[in-house]
Amino acid sequence: MTDLHPVRRALISVSDKTGLIDLGQSLEARGIEILSTGGTAKALRDAGVTVKDVAEVTDFPEMMDGRVKTLHPMVHGGLLALRHNDEHLASMEEHGIWAIDLLVVNLYPFEATVASGADYDTCIENIDIGGPAMIRAAAKNHAFVSVVVDVEDYSKLLGDLDQHDGSTCPKLRKKLAQKAYARTAAYDAAVSNWMAGALDLKAPHRRAFAGEWKQTLRYGENSHQQAAFYTDGSNRPGVATAQQLQGKELSYNNINDTDAAFELVAEFDPTDSPAVAIIKHANPCGVALGDTLADAYQKAFDCDRTSAFGGIVALNQPLDADTATKITEIFTEVVIAPGASDEAREIFAAKKNLRLLLTDGLPDPREPLTAFKQVSGGLLVQDKDVGYIGLNDLKVVTEKAPTNEQLRDLLFAWKVGKHVKSNAIVYVKDRATVGVGAGQMSRLDSANVAAAKAQRMADELSLSESLAKGSAVASDAFFPFPDGLLEAAAAGATCVIQPGGSMRDDEVIAAANDAGLAMVFTGMRHFRH
Template identity: 70%
Template structure:
């Protein structure tokens, strides 16, 4: 296993031509013989770089629309041969196989092809065969072969060659070999996941998932845990694709909470100005208003204590007035579809405040969520379930008013994003009490009512804001006790999924309490 291997012969075959000419010039300037194929060879030759066609090396032309060009012993032998094995050396001599010291390949753009909505036949045609085969061969033989699959590594290669007199070190080759196998694994994961969807297999025998490193972190959820942030390659707006304009790097908890806030505010894409404030992945205040500044103020008023150090998400581009309101307290992150210059100038005075812009909201599109359990993974569809007024079933003698219906749908949307058991009181397009993550639904109901009392004290209100409010429950009330607790807090209308064996008893209790109640027929557990 040699420590240093001189680079004398290279094979360059890339779909993405970024940096190809500069790399080719640098290699040629170092006396490296360059082999290439198709469009790569043409691009290099057009730039005045001497290139030898792979077809000349193999003695076989490219055929079948380019499907067959590098699958040949004179290519794979050059990649796989053990240079210090006498039998391998003899085979190379007998069959005219020259060693390939550097392989530079990036694959057919399968992921991009699928992302732009290509049909089945076009997607299949963009599955690379020769590229992955060469990459895996060269990476397996990394004792002798340097394999590059990312444009980002071109510069590092040239530094490596300069530092080692035209040679690559074993550690460098090992690092690139790992990246090469990760790339082919991610590529195969993309192909297999796409095909499962294309043929309607919702539970394929094997599932693969891959990600691209976006950020390493100082630590994870707690300081003793290491962590990193990976992207999935999709272009769906959110924390993974956002532009960060200022502030230090996002932490693990920042990313988790910012995602929760942005997913919730995106539910209000077609609504008026809306603000979400999140703390520890739960919304502590959500409100709508005539302006973003008003929406922020109403969301902040719901739970001023929890809002401190929270995450703010907006459904409209950030403006100066809203920026000034937000900077009135300590806030970790603000995420919005955009921000004007005046707003960014206000935030510039708060150097530790992170501002993220997304150029859009997260559409409710199908996708998968993953959760690790001991020995495996739970995989399910993303919860994109939504209800409209037409989906609601009035089950009580009293029907909700039009104003209550608007608040019921608002509270229901918020409850979808609150950890179960979830209870949300709302009035006038704003939350006034949120109960999250309790072991019993009645406890969440009482906690949310207690939060509303805190709000009344903080704002010096004459009565708790739950009086005259509506209440949403993410799952059915299993007993009348939770519903009666909400009625005792002053709620006048209820939205819940229904479906309990005790629905009749709960409906009877609602009628006796003079409540209006609607069933959605849809549950939103969020564990």
């Protein structure tokens, strides 16, 4: 493999014209001949840059609405020829093929076209063919050819040309080639996944996933693990698209927990009521609705003050000054909200390490998405859990029916339980969690943990009885035995929401009747592992 390689001829064909004129002028100033096509050639000429049409090189016109223009041996021979191979050089001379030393291509905006909701035929027309073919050819021949697919790399290319007197170095060409293959892989993934969706294929034979680097993280879950953050190209409001106004760089755990918090708080319509979720280690330690955000925050905080320390706070409405003041009374890692008032920003500015993320919107909790998890040797792929249960979906199975107030708390508890690690038990009173049991190996243990938390907070608040007294309780999956349900009753729960479906449902229902509980079945579970 050669070392430095001079750039004498470049082919530029870009959909995104950002930085194009500066690049073209800079290359021309260095004496590099520029080949181009269509709109790119016109934009360069209009800026006074001398351009040779690819059609002049191929002696073949663009045709079929531009579908065929660069798919030609004169182009691909110029990209693929090995400059140190005598046979390749002889073929180039025999057929009049010009060496192309630099390829600058970004692809038709297929992903953006799909995201815009365009129809099937429009999406098809935005699948680039010639671009990926040239990119792959140039990347394969990176011993001699530099290939640039990202606008952000224009400055790196020009800097390398300056540093090496008009040549590029092998290190840069290798990095550009890797990025080029990653881009075409991501592009093909977007096309194939879109087509699978258009065909309603639930489990296509092959499935590709792609992401774009956003930041390298200091480490992963622990300091000995390397980590980075990649975005999926969607515009879903959340941690990946948020603007960070202040605070230290987000860590791996911050990102994971903040996502969990914001997805949970988005379950609650901001036009109905302010909502606050406080998350620790991806589990809610307090969730509440209130008359104001400050009220909701206080109720969420009072569920588990100990766990709230160093937690993540998510709001479903813009952060205001009163809520900001309350949040800053204890150490908080991250606050994420759709917006923030100027007064709230000023209050947070005094807490330099507190991260404030603004999203300009809430994610749709019922938007169909794909979720995947790596296991040894493969990936588990499934639909994101967007299951929804409304009032009309509930089935009363006990002699006693819940009151309207209890139904309100039951549905609130059910929404929270969806975001708690299984086995999950959630006690709720007055639209606020008062006890959360998460991730235990048995449902009885989760009920015990949640009840203990409710009692501990009652003691801390100097109350005469547990916070769970008179509460509604949600279980993310059915009670396999009456014991977990009876533990909830002993803690003070008066009504229960659970999926049902156990072989022992009759026993559980009988136990609920004996305990004087009202119970409803949802017919849907929310395991979260």
